[in-house]
Amino acid sequence: xxxxxxxxxxxxxxxxxxxxxxxxxxxxxxxxxxxxxxxxxxxxxxxxxxxxxxxxxxxxxxxxxxxxxxxxxxxxxxxxxxxxxxxxxxxxxxxxxxxxxxxxxxxxxxxxxxxxxxxxxxxxxxxxxxxxxxxxxxxxxxxxxxxxxxxxxxxxxxxxxxxxxxxxxxxxxxxxxxxxxxxxxxxxxxxxxxxxxxxxxxxxxxxxxxxxxxxxxxxxxxxxxxxxxxxxxxxxxxxxxxxxxxxxxxxxxxxxxxxxxxxxxxxxxxxxxxxxxxxxxxxxxxxxxxxxxxxxxxxxxxxxxxxxxxxxxxxxxxxxxxxxxxxxxxxxxxxxxxxxxxxxxxxxxxxxxxxxxxxxxxxxxxxxxxxxxxxxxxxxxxxxxxxxxxxxxxxxxxxxxxxxxxxxxxxxxxxxxxxxxxxxxxxxxxxxxxxxxxxxxxxxxxxxxxxxxxxxxxxxxxxxxxxxxxxxxxxxxxxxxxxxxxxxxx
Ligand SMILES: Nc1ncnc2c1ncn2[C@@H]1O[C@H](COP(=O)(O)OP(=O)(O)OP(=O)(O)O)[C@@H](O)[C@H]1O
Ligand SMILES: [Mg+2]
Numbered sequence: 001x002x003x004x005x006x007x008x009x010x011x012x013x014x015x016x017x018x019x020x021x022x023x024x025x026x027x028x029x030x031x032x033x034x035x036x037x038x039x040x041x042x043x044x045x046x047x048x049x050x051x052x053x054x055x056x057x058x059x060x061x062x063x064x065x066x067x068x069x070x071x072x073x074x075x076x077x078x079x080x081x082x083x084x085x086x087x088x089x090x091x092x093x094x095x096x097x098x099x100x101x102x103x104x105x106x107x108x109x110x111x112x113x114x115x116x117x118x119x120x121x122x123x124x125x126x127x128x129x130x131x132x133x134x135x136x137x138x139x140x141x142x143x144x145x146x147x148x149x150x151x152x153x154x155x156x157x158x159x160x161x162x163x164x165x166x167x168x169x170x171x172x173x174x175x176x177x178x179x180x181x182x183x184x185x186x187x188x189x190x191x192x193x194x195x196x197x198x199x200x201x202x203x204x205x206x207x208x209x210x211x212x213x214x215x216x217x218x219x220x221x222x223x224x225x226x227x228x229x230x231x232x233x234x235x236x237x238x239x240x241x242x243x244x245x246x247x248x249x250x251x252x253x254x255x256x257x258x259x260x261x262x263x264x265x266x267x268x269x270x271x272x273x274x275x276x277x278x279x280x281x282x283x284x285x286x287x288x289x290x291x292x293x294x295x296x297x298x299x300x301x302x303x304x305x306x307x308x309x310x311x312x313x314x315x316x317x318x319x320x321x322x323x324x325x326x327x328x329x330x331x332x333x334x335x336x337x338x339x340x341x342x343x344x345x346x347x348x349x350x351x352x353x354x355x356x357x358x359x360x361x362x363x364x365x366x367x368x369x370x371x372x373x374x375x376x377x378x379x380x381x382x383x384x385x386x387x388x389x390x391x392x393x394x395x396x397x398x399x400x401x402x403x404x405x406x407x408x409x410x411x412x413x414x415x416x417x418x419x420x421x422x423x424x425x426x427x428x429x430x431x432x433x434x435x436x437x438x439x440x441x442x443x444x445x446x447x448x449x450x451x452x453x454x455x456x457x458x459x460x461x462x463x464x465x466x467x468x469x470x471x472x473x474x475x476x477x478x479x480x481x482x483x484x485x486x487x488x489x490x
Contacts, residue, residue, distance in 0.1 A: 003031050010133050012032045015108035017132035018116045019124050023416045024182040028118050036083050047087040081112045086266050090119035092406035099127050106131040131399030140183050145175045152190045156296040166200035177209050179319030222314040223293045225281040228285035236398030240389050240489040248287055263386045265365030273432025276368040284325040293327045296334025308351050315355045323362040331367040332374040390482040391488040406438040423463045428468040437461050
């Protein structure tokens with residue numbers, strides 16, 4: 001534990017009062033247990049509920065005193081030095097008597113006591129500041145989380161007379177998922193996962209990630225998306241998929257291989273309905289990590305005037321949830337610095353760019369955009385994203401695949417449909433429009449009690465005017481713009 005050394009230094013330097021702001025009581029207790037052995041001082045803990053308890057000279061002692069000042073009076077009279085960890089003392093720190101007693105105990109030259117005040121928030125009164133040190137407990141490390149999982153498993157094993165089943169990969173993933181939580185919260189989640197069936201499996205991981213996200217609740221700016229996708233659901237975008245496949249292992253590795261930094265993110269630019277949002281979701285699904293969506297709309301609407309703070313908070317949550325995908329859909333809508341209200345978006349952009357540049361956590365950002373005019377140029381500068389991909393309208397072979405995916409997805413048999421013909425007929429169709437044609441055709445076939453056929457879909461294609469026809473100039477401009485600044489996704 002990193003804390004041990006620092007605490008030893010504090011105690012060695014004779015500071016009698018240590019103030020710890022934390023929720024993580026079990027962790028504090030575990031650390032001071034070890035300190036107590038190191039310094040050979042008996043350890044006592046006190047809380048309103050349990051009173052004072054501890055061990056000295058080999059025997060247990062317990063004093064059911066729930067009033068802090070009486071306990072402090074008792075400590076003041078003790079003739080040998082001890083280590084006293086007092087929980088939930090914040091509400092008492094305004095009482096003159098408590099302050100007086102703490103002062104006297106800490107000024108006692110004959111008995112070198114160490115008093116540790118623990119509470120989620122501590123306002124240390126001026127009178128005590130001179131004799132005290134504030135100490136910050138960091139969150140448990142991966143090693144400590146592993147020890148904790150071992151403990152919970154052993155407890156379950158003893159109770160049930162068999163051992164907990166868990167694969168190494170699952171434990172590793174679990175440890176990663178628990179990072180950022182206090183020991184208390186992490187232990188509770190692990191206990192729940194183990195105690196239902198004695199097995200730690202992939203399903204538990206998803207549950208734990210969801211529960212963790214709830215603990216970190218960020219008021220709706222960031223949403224936890226359960227609905228991810230797989231690369232198999234996405235037709236085409238072959239270069240993008242290959243790029244992502246090459247980076248997956250390094251991104252998920254606990255220790256990044258020498259010379260390779262985990263990727264930070266990509267921007268998907270392109271025509272409407274080309275599958276950008278779908279691709280963003282499938283990164284999370286294919287890499288097996290949580291998908292968090294940052295919604296600028298909520299950020300602006302819900303927290304007028306507090307947008308930057310809330311953005312920072314959301315980004316921090318993403319850091320804690322790492323490894324994860326942070327998906328910002330239609331990023332240009334939230335960051336457009338054009339027009340009169342450029343003020344707040346400019347600052348938001350600044351906050352986002354700073355985070356993108358400085359973060360060390362494994363948050364893979366996937367941003368999508370289709371309006372290049374509205375995209376702030378700063379975002380496109382080299383080094384912001386690892387790569388900017390251009391998602392164009394699907395080519396014929398990709399259209400074939402999109403038909404197949406969407407027909408099969410709706411429990412229809414794509415092998416009875418002439419996919420080649422449909423692909424040829426649907427020139428300039430986007431993926432979204434192809435999906436729409438399949439859905440409408442399915443309705444038509446239902447209406448006349450027939451199974452879905454090539455003809456049904458063909459009919460739908462012939463009555464659809466793809467957006468790309470209406471917007472051909474815009475798309476041409478987009479392609480030209482993209483050819484110099486982006487790489488093709490397919
Ligand atoms: N390449 C594809 N493979 C399979 N399905 C696709 C593909 N492209 C689009 N689709 C279907 O169309 C739907 C809409 O596409 P999506 O929302 O991902 O497009 P988009 O590029 O984000 O569009 P927009 O710019 O309008 O947000 C997807 O949910 C998916 O069902
Ligand atoms: Mg989209």
